[in-house]
Amino acid sequence: MKVRDHSHFTSKYLRPLCLECNFLAQNPKFVPVYFHNLSYDGHFIVRTLGCNDNDIRIIPNSSEKYISFSKQILNNFYVKFVDTFMFLPESLSNLAINLGEDKSKFREITKHFTIENIDLVIRKGVFPYEYVDCNSKLNDTTLPPRYKFYNSLTDDHISKKHYMHACNVWKKFKIKTLGEYSDLYLLTDVLILADVFENFRDICLKTFNLDASYYLTVPGFAFDAMLFYTGVKLERLKEYPMLLMIESGVRGGVCQSVRRYARANLPDVDGIIYNEKKPHVHLMYFDCVNLYGKSRLASLPLKDFEWCYDFSLDVTKIDDDAPIGYILEVDVDYPEKLHDDHCDLPFLPQNSCPPNTKINKLLTTLNNKKNFVVHYWLLKQAINNGLKLVKIHKIIKFTQSKWLAPYVEKCTITRVLANNKFEYEFWKLLVNSVYGKCMENPRKRLNIKLVSNDQKAHQLMRKPNFIDRTIYNNNLMSLHFQKEKIKFDKPIYLGFSILDDELKSETMTQFVTLRPxxxxxxxxxxxxxxxxxxxxxxxxxxxxxxxxxxxxxxxxxxxxxxxxxxxxxxxxxxxxxxxxxxxxxxxxxxxxxxxxxxxDDKRVILKGGIRTLPYGHYKLN
Incomplete structure (x- = not known):
């Protein structure tokens, strides 16, 4: 049975809908307001949120930076401030360039400007921020000279090309005062951001039928897009000891300086003093692309997580794509005979404090490993390269499959076929962001509330988990609380399991590294x-x-x-x-x-300061 779906705000007819869908349809309870780099602009808005006693909601990254914040306007209706930089981590200038030459993509700009002026406003303009230090300067009738556009934050002047563009804008739009120029500059900034984000929404809707305006960050969107596209239902870990074991195996990425200086020795190459008495030395810079995507094409944990008590398990006989996978807590010995061969990049890195420090760092060491949590792929690789498995303490068994591969392949293929750099970077971001969402640590989330009501503030401060408060002005303060509960609602086991020549054939003549x-x-x-x-x-x-x-x-x-x-x-x-x-x-x-x-304390620096050895190497004894 079809019914007439209508807007509950304007009573305007929208579309025919079945009765059930009409009941499920809801009006949004917020209106989003977008800023590019809200971490800066947001400060000026936050201090005004105490203008009345209406509710304030925040999602904090820290006490000073918020992912998003909302202010109640009417009963159960909010204005939500969102940072587009969380979706598109590039400068607005680069985003406009990446959008390409197709003028049809600038829909909002073409509504406000004629075709003959469009080329002047589809690029980000320039403004003399430091010159305009009082209202009276907005009455200037000429554009300030180029040196007045100096930016002390970057210790830089604008280029002649950018200044000529500003002069052309001033002349073409018949601007009379610097205030009018400021208005035009702000208008074009807002319209460019609107067009950039609308194009981003178009791609999201066209590909995944999901609207990015209902999300706060690209990792949140990418995670839902992955679930929607694959149709997979990931099992939530229900046993706390199992969660803690997997959590202890999440270590991050290795970054280290092995050899601190090298110089090329090649004949007939500019910039190289060739020594024929020494062997040829080539220096290469490699950037291995799409490693995240490649790792996600493999079989990944999916469901049926349970403890396994078969401690005679031989991981070397289990195929990488077997239907059943394992995460193990083991003791592994590193034989001395392997130390010289493995000293540059030892297997099984671990988080520990370097000698004489109190800060945990991810170190590649040749020490024996005790109670080391590892995926069976990596344990099998280590054993095949000579490490000795001494003891198995615990085993988690699970069903695995290549359930993420269709999503990664979709993003990778579409990225190759992208028509412009904007879309190319978008698809790259969607692949990498899923990993970040899976690795999200709920323990680090903050519990902060903004209040503008004395009665509510006193009520909240009586809670036993109250820590401290920060007063911003007479009408606004933030209250800091200990978390009452931690919700582990992301598949950390997925993040646990995922862990070209860049110089275009030119010759690197020397390389020096001081630390990672x-x-x-x-x-x-x-x-x-x-x-x-x-x-x-x-x-x-x-x-x-x-x-x-x-x-x-x-x-x-x-x-x-x-x-x-x-x-x-x-x-x-x-x-x-x-x-x-x-x-x-x-x-x-x-x-x-x-x-x-x-x-650099991540490795032991040898006499001479150039060569290094990992901790645990037999030569250090």
Whole structure:
């Protein structure tokens, strides 16, 4: 039986629906408001949420950063603030470029601008933020000179090309004041974001029939898309000891510096001083692509999790794609005869504290392993390469299959066929995000509430799990609580189980690494530098390969001289401009940060400071 489905807001007829579907249809109880990089803009909004006593809901990442927050407007209706950066982690400028040359994709922009002006507004503009430090400057009748567009956060001026674009916009739209230019700049920013996110929604709806506007992050969307596309029903772990055992086997990814310096030795190559008395040395940089996707094409845990008591189990005789899989807690010995062959990348990395430290790190060691939780694939690989299985303590048995393969293949094939970079990056993100959602740690979730009502605040502070409060202003405070319960609702066993030449045929002449994620190399005279936690402008403008080499040389000299103090930190500092918030007040500040340091405790650095050995190597005894 068909009925007339209508809007409960406007009474307008929508479509014919069967009676059951009409009963199930619901009006949304929120309206989303999107910002790109809400972690910055959100501070200015949060401080105003105490304007009345209506309910406030937040999903916090920390006390200062929220994934999303909502404010009640009417009874059971909210305005929800969402960060599009959580879906599309790129600058708005790059997202606009990635959308491609097809003007039809800019639907919102074409509603506001004519075809002859469209090329001026489908790219992100520029604005002299630091120049406009008072309202009166918005009355300027000319565009400020190029040097006024200086950005102290990146220590950079805009390019001549970008400045000429701003001048063309000013002239073409017959702008009279800087205030009018500001209005146009903000309008185009909003319209570009609207078009980018609407195109993102179109792809999601077309491919998976899911609307991204009902999600907060791309991992949440990707996980539901995977479940919807595969039709799989993943079993939830119900035994707490089983959950703890699998949780202890989740270790993260290995990152280490094995050899701290290398120089190529090849004839007839620019930039290389060839020594014919020494052997040829080639330096290669490999980026192995789609490793997450490749690992998910294998058989993965699905259901029927139970304890197994057959401790005579021989994992070397079990096929990787067998219908039954195993997770084991074992003791494994690492024979000394394997130490030299395995010293660069030992099997079975484990989380432990390096000597004289209190911080757990993922280390590749040659130590014997006790009560080590491992998937049977990895245990089989280790045994086949000479490690000795000493004892099996516990075994979890489960049914496995290649249930995730159709989703990964769909994303991979569609990525190859993508018409523009926007879609290409989207499909890559959908594959990688599923892993992140499976690895989500509910223990790290925070329990914070924002309140703007004195009575409600006093009521909540009487709870036994209340920890502390932070007052933002006279009308708003946050209350911090211990979690009363932890909901393990994601298949952590999936994350547990998943764990080209990049230089385009050019020659790498030298490579230097000081510690994990802190390295530099030279290719055809061009320097490439990596430094985690260091702003890009600092790395590009103020750091060179020679700085890396000088730090390594000084460290090597200290390490080789028995008279020198080995505890002295060899490092280089640099001023770095950052934006910080405190109680949702935003500040820009300059901080002095250590950008280069040769102290690496994930491996034992040998005399000379270049070669290293893993902990547990027999030569260290």
């Amino acid at each position: 994620k802190l390295y530099a190399y030279t290719v055809s005279g061009v320097e490439y530098k990596k430094a985690k936690g260091v702003k890009k402008y600092v790395r590009d403008k103020y750091m060179t390969v020679d700085h890396y080499l000088n730090i390594l040389s000084e460290f090597s000299s200290q390490n080789a001289d028995a008279q020198k103090d080995k505890t002295k930190q060899i490092s280089t500092s640099c001023d770095m401009n950052i934006i910080q918030s405190n109680k949702h007040h935003v500040y820009s500040k300059t901080m002095k940060k250590i950008v280069l340091s040769a102290n």
